[in-house]
Amino acid sequence: MAESLHDRYMKADAAHRAHGETCTRCSPDARCPEGQRLYESFERLQDAYLSQQKRG
Incomplete structure (x- = not known):
C-alpha cells in the first residue's frame, strides 16, 4: 500500500x-x-498537502 501524502x-x-x-x-x-535538501522536501510536501486540503 502506498504511503499517503x-x-x-x-x-x-x-x-x-x-x-x-x-x-x-x-x-x-x-x-x-x-x-537544505531535507527542508526543501518538507516544504514541497507541505505545500502539496495544504493545497490538497484546500481543494477538499
Whole structure:
C-alpha cells in the first residue's frame, strides 16, 4: 500500500527536525546542504498537502 501524502509530509517533517537537532552547521538562518535538501522536501510536501486540503 502506498504511503499517503500526509504520511510522507509527516516523515519529511520528522527527518528535517531530527537533522536540525543534531547538525552543528544548521541554524535558523542557514542550512548545510543536507539540511537544505531535507527542508526543501518538507516544504514541497507541505505545500502539496495544504493545497490538497484546500481543494477538499
